[in-house]
Amino acid sequence: DGGITQSPKYLFRKEGQNVTLSCEQNLNHDAMYWYRQDPGQGLRLIYYSQIVNDFQKGDIAEGYSVSREKKESFPLTVTSAQKNPTAFYLCASSRRGAGQETQYFGPGTRLLVL
Amino acid sequence: GDSVTQMEGPVTLSEEAFLTINCTYTATGYPSLFWYVQYPGEGLQLLLKATKADDKGSNKGFEATYRKETTSFHLEKGSVQVSDSAVYFCALTNLPNGNQFYFGTGTSLTVIP
Numbered sequence: 512d513g514g515i516t517q518s519p520k521y522l523f524r525k526e527g528q529n530v531t532l533s534c535e536q537n538l539n540h541d542a543m544y545w546y547r548q549d550p551g552q553g554l555r556l557i558y559y560s561q562i563v564n565d566f567q568k569g570d571i572a573e574g575y576s577v578s579r580e581k582k583e584s585f586p587l588t589v590t591s592a593q594k595n596p597t598a599f600y601l602c603a604s605s606r607r608g609a610g611q612e613t614q615y616f617g618p619g620t621r622l623l624v625l
Numbered sequence: 626g627d628s629v630t631q632m633e634g635p636v637t638l639s640e641e642a643f644l645t646i647n648c649t650y651t652a653t654g655y656p657s658l659f660w661y662v663q664y665p666g667e668g669l670q671l672l673l674k675a676t677k678a679d680d681k682g683s684n685k686g687f688e689a690t691y692r693k694e695t696t697s698f699h700l701e702k703g704s705v706q707v708s709d710s711a712v713y714f715c716a717l718t719n720l721p722n723g724n725q726f727y728f729g730t731g732t733s734l735t736v737i738p
Contacts, residue, residue, distance in 0.1 A: 517668075544726075553714065553730040554669075601668055603726075612718065613659065614726050616668035 513538045515617035517602050522622045524589065524596060532587045532620045534602035541607035543585035544614065547571060548599040557600075560585055561607050589622060597624050627652040631715045631729035638705055638736050646700040646732045648689075648715035656719040658682075658691055658698040663712045663731070672700075672713070705736045 515536045524530045534543065542561045546554040556569030560579040574593025579585055585604075589596045600620045605612040632647040650656065657676040661669040673682030678693035687702045698715060715729040 515668075551731075551733075554728045556725070559725065603669075613671055613674060614716075614718075615671070616661075618668045619666075621666075 515602060515604055515615060517600075517617035517620050519620060520618070522620055523625050524622060525625050527591045529588055529590050530622070532589070532600055532602075532622070534585045534587065534617060535583055536585075536602075536604045536615075536617075537583060538604055538615065539582070540604035540615075541582070542605045542612075543579070544603040544605075545569075545575070545577065545585070545587045546601045546603065548601060548619075554601065557587065596622055598622060627656065627717060627719050627727050629715050629717055629727050629729040631713075631732055633730075633732070634712075635733040635735060638734070640707055640736055640738050641704045642736075644700070644702040644705045644709075644734070646713055646715075646734070648698045648700065648729060650696050650698065650715075650717050652696075652717055652719050654719060655693075656717040658689070659716040659718070659726075660687070660689055660698070660700050661714040661716060661728075663714065665711075669714060705734070707736045707738055710734055710736050 518533045544559040545557040555571050558577040560566035576588045602617040603614040605614045628651045630649050659674045660672040662672045663669045673684045675682040675691035681690045689698050689700045712731045712733045714731045718726050
């Protein structure tokens, strides 16, 4: 079955620690995205990538970093510079098309600070 | 820039009631419009979409019509069920913005038996 997987489902971060959230897709999509969702709020774009080895900052990139070395994978690192990392993180992917492409989402990773 | 505005929640309905969740958008040109649904603790699932004016998206009894004249894409369902309880997000994507999506803030729906 094609889809997007995110791991882990829950992740705990200690003060000063960097943590990496995994996102893998086997949909052969060019574009991938990371969003942050806080309780009762909508989605805010952190980073996106339209092609391998290229990515752009979204609205709230500070304190986060990404890489896109493979088409299938778009890991997100939450660095110690992100002072309020507790949130639900969603990865998505889409074809790189003419502005009509649907985004497909993974099941999410909930990050909690110890 | 492009944006989506959807009605504030939460919305609470009795089973078999009629549902409307309002969504309006601001965008240049001809965006594509989407409704996504999110169940507790899960990612977003595509519910329906419409890619041009006057298109009607439909799925699982939900419908929404792309109205360019009113820049709206309201979600409707004639008879809601308890299993429809979730958060609903309106979204758009637009060619001038590449593949970026713009989401509304979400509307929480609770259906009571």
